[in-house]
Amino acid sequence: MIRRLAWVLVAAVPAAFLAVFFVWPALSLVTRGFHDGESWTLAGLAAVAGSRRTWDALVFTLATASAATAITVALGVVGAYVLYRLRFRGQSWLRGLVTVPFVLPTVVVGIAFSGPHPVAGIVLAMVFFNYSVVVRTVGALWIRLDPRQAQAATALGASPRQVALSVTLPSLGPAVASAAALVFLFCASGFGIVMTLGRGQYHTIETEIWFQTTQVLNLTAAAALSIAQVVVVTVSLWLTNAWQRRSQAALKLMPETSSTSAPVWGRDWPALLLTGVVILGLLVVPLAGLVLRSLRVRGAWSLDGYRRLLDEELVGAISTSLVTATGAAAIAVGLGMLVALTASRRPHSRTGRSWLHALETVYMLPLGVSAVTVGFGYLITLNRPPLDLRSSVVLIPIAQAVVALPLVVRTLLPTLRAISPRQIQAAQVLGASPLRVLGTIELPALGRGFGLALGFAFATSLGEFGATTFLARPDNPTLPVLIYRLFSRPTGDNYAMALAASVVLALLTAAVMVAAEQARPREVESW
Amino acid sequence: MTLRASAALAAAAALTLAACGQPAAEETTDEAPTGLTVVSHESFVMPDELKEQFAEETGLDVTYTTLADTGSMVNQLILTKDSPLGDVVFGIDNTFASRALGEGIIAGDELTEIDFGDVCVNADLAWFDEQGLPLPETLDDLTDPQYRDLFVTPSPASSSPGLAFLFATVGAKGDGWLDYWRELEANGTLVVSGWTEAYNVEFTAGEGQGDRPLVLSYSTSPAWTIGDDGESTTTALLDTCFRQTEYAGVLEGAANPEGAQQFVDFLLSPEFQATIPENMYMYPADTSVELPEEWVRFAPLSDAPIELGSEEIDANRERWIQEWTEAIG
Numbered sequence: 118m119i120r121r122l123a124w125v126l127v128a129a130v131p132a133a134f135l136a137v138f139f140v141w142p143a144l145s146l147v148t149r150g151f152h153d154g155e156s157w158t159l160a161g162l163a164a165v166a167g168s169r170r171t172w173d174a175l176v177f178t179l180a181t182a183s184a185a186t187a188i189t190v191a192l193g194v195v196g197a198y199v200l201y202r203l204r205f206r207g208q209s210w211l212r213g214l215v216t217v218p219f220v221l222p223t224v225v226v227g228i229a230f231s232g233p234h235p236v237a238g239i240v241l242a243m244v245f246f247n248y249s250v251v252v253r254t255v256g257a258l259w260i261r262l263d264p265r266q267a268q269a270a271t272a273l274g275a276s277p278r279q280v281a282l283s284v285t286l287p288s289l290g291p292a293v294a295s296a297a298a299l300v301f302l303f304c305a306s307g308f309g310i311v312m313t314l315g316r317g318q319y320h321t322i323e324t325e326i327w328f329q330t331t332q333v334l335n336l337t338a339a340a341a342l343s344i345a346q347v348v349v350v351t352v353s354l355w356l357t358n359a360w361q362r363r364s365q366a367a368l369k370l371m372p373e374t375s376s377t378s379a380p381v382w383g384r385d386w387p388a389l390l391l392t393g394v395v396i397l398g399l400l401v402v403p404l405a406g407l408v409l410r411s412l413r414v415r416g417a418w419s420l421d422g423y424r425r426l427l428d429e430e431l432v433g434a435i436s437t438s439l440v441t442a443t444g445a446a447a448i449a450v451g452l453g454m455l456v457a458l459t460a461s462r463r464p465h466s467r468t469g470r471s472w473l474h475a476l477e478t479v480y481m482l483p484l485g486v487s488a489v490t491v492g493f494g495y496l497i498t499l500n501r502p503p504l505d506l507r508s509s510v511v512l513i514p515i516a517q518a519v520v521a522l523p524l525v526v527r528t529l530l531p532t533l534r535a536i537s538p539r540q541i542q543a544a545q546v547l548g549a550s551p552l553r554v555l556g557t558i559e560l561p562a563l564g565r566g567f568g569l570a571l572g573f574a575f576a577t578s579l580g581e582f583g584a585t586t587f588l589a590r591p592d593n594p595t596l597p598v599l600i601y602r603l604f605s606r607p608t609g610d611n612y613a614m615a616l617a618a619s620v621v622l623a624l625l626t627a628a629v630m631v632a633a634e635q636a637r638p639r640e641v642e643s644w
Numbered sequence: 645m646t647l648r649a650s651a652a653l654a655a656a657a658a659l660t661l662a663a664c665g666q667p668a669a670e671e672t673t674d675e676a677p678t679g680l681t682v683v684s685h686e687s688f689v690m691p692d693e694l695k696e697q698f699a700e701e702t703g704l705d706v707t708y709t710t711l712a713d714t715g716s717m718v719n720q721l722i723l724t725k726d727s728p729l730g731d732v733v734f735g736i737d738n739t740f741a742s743r744a745l746g747e748g749i750i751a752g753d754e755l756t757e758i759d760f761g762d763v764c765v766n767a768d769l770a771w772f773d774e775q776g777l778p779l780p781e782t783l784d785d786l787t788d789p790q791y792r793d794l795f796v797t798p799s800p801a802s803s804s805p806g807l808a809f810l811f812a813t814v815g816a817k818g819d820g821w822l823d824y825w826r827e828l829e830a831n832g833t834l835v836v837s838g839w840t841e842a843y844n845v846e847f848t849a850g851e852g853q854g855d856r857p858l859v860l861s862y863s864t865s866p867a868w869t870i871g872d873d874g875e876s877t878t879t880a881l882l883d884t885c886f887r888q889t890e891y892a893g894v895l896e897g898a899a900n901p902e903g904a905q906q907f908v909d910f911l912l913s914p915e916f917q918a919t920i921p922e923n924m925y926m927y928p929a930d931t932s933v934e935l936p937e938e939w940v941r942f943a944p945l946s947d948a949p950i951e952l953g954s955e956e957i958d959a960n961r962e963r964w965i966q967e968w969t970e971a972i973g
Contacts (some may be wrong), residue, residue: 315802
């Protein structure tokens with residue numbers, strides 16, 4: 118009984134944080150949409166539900182997010198094979214490189230993908246952003262898959278294709294499901310890509326919420342759209358969780374290095390070729406284009422963009438970004454550890470287990486809810502002492518921590534779930550107290566995921582723009598905000614500076630991710 | 645640098661507090677009589693020397709707060725009018741002025757003009773010279789087949805200069821504005837997301853050296869495209885301009901209305917007005933202020949910008965954007 122109470126207390130801290138800095142603000146803003154000043158009304162909801170624009174936005178959101186998720190998963194699974202199952206020099210650098218797009222400002226990505234038809238550009242940019250999510254999640258499981266099952270199938274006469282389809286791919290199910298869920302959430306709530314590439318002609322639920330909230334202050338419409346968004350997100354999480362649990366059944370995981378092999382051209386050429394083309398065409402070319410453009414000023418090669426950036430606010434913006442990201446990462450990892458510890462309990466009762474699954478889902482929600490809703494929600498909720506934080510410097514790291522928390526939880530949970538129940542039972546039989554089990558088995562396991570979780574939280578916060586931009590901010594901008602400012606200044610020479618600042622951000626992120634990659638524990642199998 | 649470092653330290657200290665679960669004891673400067681909170685949009689720039697000068701002259705401890713774009717800023721101020729975000733606001737423009745006043749967020753309904761500028765079609769002079777084509781002059785010329793596939797504009801639905809151009813077409817064409825857009829579309833007009841994409845990616849004289857020699861930009865843009873011979877390589881078509889005016893005002897319910905008024909007055913001082921062209925790319929409201937030389941030569945204002953009333957804009961903004969999206973999108 119006391120033990121259960123202790124866990125409730127542990128769970129209460131992150132729950133309180135999420136309640137105050139996510140649920141309450143978002144809910145308050147949505148509630149305003151259903152209250153016309155005097156009484157409750159559903160008239161607004163009916164109007165929005167009857168508007169063609171809403172349905173167009175909903176269909177466009179689902180269609181682009183599904184298409185992008187399908188393509189990303191297909192390419193990413195092959196990429197995971199090459200980057201994790203094979204073994205070659207420079208691999209960890211490539212793993213770091215594929216993560217860079219994940220945190221690039223969308224305006225930069227928009228310029229890189231502005232060539233093709235807007236819809237194709239939007240889908241391609243979504244794939245560009247999320248490729249690494251699939252590669253990392255699936256790769257980290259694949260590297261530890263027991264190779265003997267596949268070997269047995271081969272010995273019994275199965276063709277390589279049969280082995281892949283009936284042995285390997287099904288075993289990867291949980292990771293694929295988890296990755297697909299994340300990618301779908303990122304795509305369905307992606308604001309910047311559709312804003313920059315949609316030319317104002319294509320709308321998703323997210324850009325509609327932005328338009329209705331920030332440009333015309335039609336909170337009724339925004340509220341109805343927010344509810345639609347939460348429904349979409351919850352349904353997709355529920356579906357992927359069910360898929361994940363069904364496929365998670367009987368996996369035997371091995372130490373990481375046991376099953377990798379050097380590439381064999383005769384066997385691996387399709388995978389190598391496809392991944393080479395994807396990395397080159399989808400990642401290297403746009404990123405190299407960014408670097409090249411940052412070195413062109415008025416049609417000539419020049420370092421002027423970088424030079425002037427140094428004069429300007431670069432140092433200040435980097436230090437603001439680093440301070441903010443440190444704060445956000447500290448909050449996200451601190452709370453993420455508590456969430457992971459709670460969610461990794463193994464209750465005997467069915468209700469206990471379903472509560473924990475629900476808990477996991479709730480902590481994913483911030484990824485799928487509009488930053489506009491949360492940002493505007495802060496304005497009307499955090500406006501009274503002791504929580505008058507509206508224009509305080511602490512609000513930005515807090516908002517970024519809300520966004521980073523889901524990734525942290527997804528990084529830490531597998532390290533705890535990988536602990537064999539028998540190890541814990543053995544400790545208990547030998548008389549270890551629950552605290553002792555926590556201290557000698559669980560916390561050290563958690564510690565191994567710490568570096569990677571910190572890296573993800575830090576990088577997410579470094580690149581975060583959506584939530585930051587809708588808050589009342591102090592005058593000193595973070596790097597992404599500075600980039601946005603430079604891009605919107607109406608003179609040509611700021612363009613080179615904006616691109617140079619984007620390169621700096623990309624390098625900073627890549628450095629963080631390569632460092633996190635080095636600190637990656639053996640147990641991490643998914644985000 | 646020392647200032648920044650100490651600010652960073654203060655931020656870190658505040659973070660530690662927050663991380664421990666204790667709400668940081670924020671000093672609510674807007675409640676202290678010596679404090680002043682300035683609210684502005686992203687493009688507001690005041691040089692550090694002037695910030696110091698204002699603080700010294702008034703003895704006020706000033707906090708500068710930035711919100712996103714003009715539209716978001718005005719709507720956030722409306723949403724928070726019961727407990728205002730600050731004491732004084734800069735950056736409400738003529739397209740949002742009527743809404744701001746109608747919602748009663750400005751004390752005494754008094755908005756003071758601080759700066760203004762024109763949004764106009766720009767042309768690449770060298771390109772037209774090479775092709776031997778005469779420069780277009782009016783909105784109607786843009787639908788002339790000889791200028792087919794030459795014009796690029798940011799979208800009215802996602803860009804503020806793009807929306808200004810939509811207002812220009814409504815002002816010039818009245819009820820026929822949407823037909824005009826259909827003609828533009830039929831004549832190969834390219835619509836992109838934002839100003840950067842239009843000017844620096846698609847425009848022939850922009851950084852990206854694209855293939856469209858006509859672009860929607862600002863009347864001041866030619867001052868930044870000066871070639872080796874000292875002449876500008878681009879020009880603004882002054883019969884296609886829409887004028888944007890930016891205002892400052894004391895917020896209703898301000899904790900320090902006197903300080904707020906002092907700030908508005910400071911924005912009108914010759915010292916601050918003189919910094920507007922270099923930092924905000926707008927013309928100072930005080931016309932006696934000397935302009936940069938390139939502006940005098942290459943960035944003339946339109947004599948007759950296309951007019952459209954603030955009330956009419958506010959009443960129809962959403963409908964126009966929706967109609968535009970349905971017809972063109």
